[in-house]
Amino acid sequence: MEILAYAAFFLTIALTYAIICLGLNVQWGQTGLFNVGIAGFVGLGAYVSAALTTPDAVERIGGFDLPIVLGWLAAMVAGGVLALAVGLLTLRMRSDYLAITTFGIAVALQLVFQNTESLTGGAFGMAFIPRPFSGLQSEPFAFNVLNLALTALVVLVLYFLLEHLLRSPWGRALRAVREDEVAAQALGKNPILLRIQAFALGGAIMALAGAVQAHFIGFIAPGNYLPMMTFQVWAMLIVGGSGNNRGAILGAVLVWAIWALSGALISEIFPADQQARAASLQIVIIGVMLCAILLWRPQGILPEVRSVSRHLGLRNKDN
Amino acid sequence: MNPQAIIDGLIAGSTIGLGAIGLTLTYSILRFANFTHGDFLAWGAYLTLTVAGVLGGLAAGLGAPVYPFSFGWGLPLAMLGGVALTVALTLGLDRVLFGKLRARGADAIIIVMASFGASMALRSLLEFIFTAKPVYFTKALQIAKPLGLGMRATPDQLLVIGLTALLVLALHLLVTYSATGRAMRAVSEDPGLAGVYGIDVAKVVRVTWIIGAGMACIAGVMAGLLVQIRPYMGFDLLLPLFSAAILGGIGSIPGAMLGGLIIGLSEAFAVQIIGAEWRAAISFVILVIVLMLRPQGLFGQKEA
Numbered sequence: 052m053e054i055l056a057y058a059a060f061f062l063t064i065a066l067t068y069a070i071i072c073l074g075l076n077v078q079w080g081q082t083g084l085f086n087v088g089i090a091g092f093v094g095l096g097a098y099v100s101a102a103l104t105t106p107d108a109v110e111r112i113g114g115f116d117l118p119i120v121l122g123w124l125a126a127m128v129a130g131g132v133l134a135l136a137v138g139l140l141t142l143r144m145r146s147d148y149l150a151i152t153t154f155g156i157a158v159a160l161q162l163v164f165q166n167t168e169s170l171t172g173g174a175f176g177m178a179f180i181p182r183p184f185s186g187l188q189s190e191p192f193a194f195n196v197l198n199l200a201l202t203a204l205v206v207l208v209l210y211f212l213l214e215h216l217l218r219s220p221w222g223r224a225l226r227a228v229r230e231d232e233v234a235a236q237a238l239g240k241n242p243i244l245l246r247i248q249a250f251a252l253g254g255a256i257m258a259l260a261g262a263v264q265a266h267f268i269g270f271i272a273p274g275n276y277l278p279m280m281t282f283q284v285w286a287m288l289i290v291g292g293s294g295n296n297r298g299a300i301l302g303a304v305l306v307w308a309i310w311a312l313s314g315a316l317i318s319e320i321f322p323a324d325q326q327a328r329a330a331s332l333q334i335v336i337i338g339v340m341l342c343a344i345l346l347w348r349p350q351g352i353l354p355e356v357r358s359v360s361r362h363l364g365l366r367n368k369d370n
Numbered sequence: 371m372n373p374q375a376i377i378d379g380l381i382a383g384s385t386i387g388l389g390a391i392g393l394t395l396t397y398s399i400l401r402f403a404n405f406t407h408g409d410f411l412a413w414g415a416y417l418t419l420t421v422a423g424v425l426g427g428l429a430a431g432l433g434a435p436v437y438p439f440s441f442g443w444g445l446p447l448a449m450l451g452g453v454a455l456t457v458a459l460t461l462g463l464d465r466v467l468f469g470k471l472r473a474r475g476a477d478a479i480i481i482v483m484a485s486f487g488a489s490m491a492l493r494s495l496l497e498f499i500f501t502a503k504p505v506y507f508t509k510a511l512q513i514a515k516p517l518g519l520g521m522r523a524t525p526d527q528l529l530v531i532g533l534t535a536l537l538v539l540a541l542h543l544l545v546t547y548s549a550t551g552r553a554m555r556a557v558s559e560d561p562g563l564a565g566v567y568g569i570d571v572a573k574v575v576r577v578t579w580i581i582g583a584g585m586a587c588i589a590g591v592m593a594g595l596l597v598q599i600r601p602y603m604g605f606d607l608l609l610p611l612f613s614a615a616i617l618g619g620i621g622s623i624p625g626a627m628l629g630g631l632i633i634g635l636s637e638a639f640a641v642q643i644i645g646a647e648w649r650a651a652i653s654f655v656i657l658v659i660v661l662m663l664r665p666q667g668l669f670g671q672k673e674a
Contacts, residue, residue: 085479087405087486140661146479147403148661151612154405155654158609166647278605282490285483331497338491342467345484349476 052192059195061311062304066202067264069303071284073209073296074256080294080355081217082249083229085146088137088153089257089284091160094276095133096126096258097265098164098171101180104266108179111169119181123262130258131251138247149250157278164273176272180265198267205263206300209256213296225249279334283310286341294355301353306337373520375638381527381596383634384534385411388589389607390614390626391541392582398558398621399578400472402481406463406489407586408611412604413459413492414587415594416500418445418452419507425451438525440510441595449591456587460579463488469575489605496601504598507591530592537588538627541581545623550577558621606650610637613653617660619670628668632656 078084100122102113141149187194227235228242291302321329393407434442514522545551556564557574618625
């Protein structure tokens, strides 16, 4: 029973990463936009949602005690608006400017989380974030399973929504821009507008993931949203298969499993005083893995499925 | 306003500028934003420290401080070794990773991503080998001497500023007047066309890494000498480096240096006005302003 409760806990965390991966897949997988500030968007979502839903606290502004769902929605709006602003600023320029700017966004947001004590609780973070099904907290199994079901539901809804969206004319136009911007432009598509839309959608999904994660754990601190997180999410999407939504979910669960297992292994093998040091080996492994996949299997485990218009497929069958 | 901020800014700016030179060259010649570059600074510092340790074991007299500086002849000697090892590291990384991706014709953004992965791996490797605890080149304490106008600096700090000026001047002359420099500019304009004209593109790529890694190592040693050596020292400088390179104009060596100085000075003044905890945000603010007002940077040409 305890192991099952842990498995449910583990899967829930992995699925919150799957949500981030789905957001990144809209940006990178479909549109080819390199976001190096994922942790910033996730953190923004977590903090916005936490500020709105926590009970009133003396030491900081915020704490409106709103329902969790409103927190989730507000997080999405915040993430979308931030991504929109970044997109407007950089998406007219060379692709690496976006990478550098998003990297900067994550650094700047990290400072905001750290330094604006009156809003974010500073280095101590924010506690008492309401958890879904909190009435059942005394029964870890039921609590974890119900939360797993809720998170899985969010993943499923997003998955079907995104699959539908990406097979729509809009999704095809996104991929057209990614593959050949000039050709897409010649066909009357506006590449900059499409990129900005995709970036904003991805940013909103990442922020939602941050909110879901924050409400599941019930506590957030600036240290959760370091560049390390960005890096893990990238490894997840690249391993799973960029451009493929199922790949994004698979990669999230797989890389999170590798991460958790190697962490457990390290705490078994190394003595306590060497563990912090050995933990850095985990990162080396993931970094080498990311580079190796880019070199030898850039399409990841589940490659992108070529999708063209349904009507085109029907016509081909007729022939 | 404390005029000391000018000295502090110039010193920090020297490190940022030297680091940004390598970044701006790889950006314009190899055509990708190299997220590993910050870690070259950290590796340069640690490699130099390792060489210094070996040298100190061979000849103990090398460690004795040479007046008026806080370090002995061992450190400049070790830095030569550190530069060579950092160059070897970047050439090796180019051979197993970046060069392979280039040869495959991979999109620039894939190479950026690979550099991001390599950056995490390299930095964590440093943390594994040397632990996260800061280390120092020298334990000697230096008294800052008054320079007038209420400013003070240690001899080490003045040496860093002077050495930076010399290096930038030499590099600028090399790239402007030598045949290698012309070849570098040709490749940055159009690698394919440069190859057709008989320019050895592979050699230009090597020279770019050698200059970039050399400057990164020296910048890392300077930061290590004046502040401390940590595995994250390079990563923490990455955003200032990128901002300096973009502010100066991608591909411009004087631009990168000037960009570095502007960022260093802005940081030093911001620390006095707003507070040290916001220091890291300054380069981001400058980056956003440059992207809004003059995305090609101070010395850059508008993209065709």
